Amino acid sequence: MAELPELMVKITVDASDVEMRKLERSLAYEFATEVITDDSITVWDVDDEVWHDIAACLEFEAPDFADSKRYLELRGLLQVHPTNPNWVRVVDEGEGANDV
Secondary structure, three states: OOOOOOOOOOOOOOHHHHHHHHHHHHHHHHHHHHHHHHHOEEEEOOOOOEEEEOHHHHHHOOOOHHHHHHHHHHOOOEEEOOOOOOEEEEOOOOOOOOOO
16 A cells, blocks of 8 residues: 655744734624623513613614624624513623634
């Protein structure tokens, strides 16, 4: 059996690149959270839990809202109320299902 040539790929990750990515994610999280919470109406459910009613934001296409909402969804950081799809809350960073 003939031997196959071995491929070697070297990936160099600079420490500053890793730090930059962490900062970018943290800043994006803070910005998106601020957009969602500032542009929506704060409401409380029957269990006295705080949610954000985003119905008006969806209807009037508030600036930066769609991108912020999508960013948090992709990271698994936007929780939708079990009975009202217009109510959401932002999960603490690091607790998202899609955080890697």
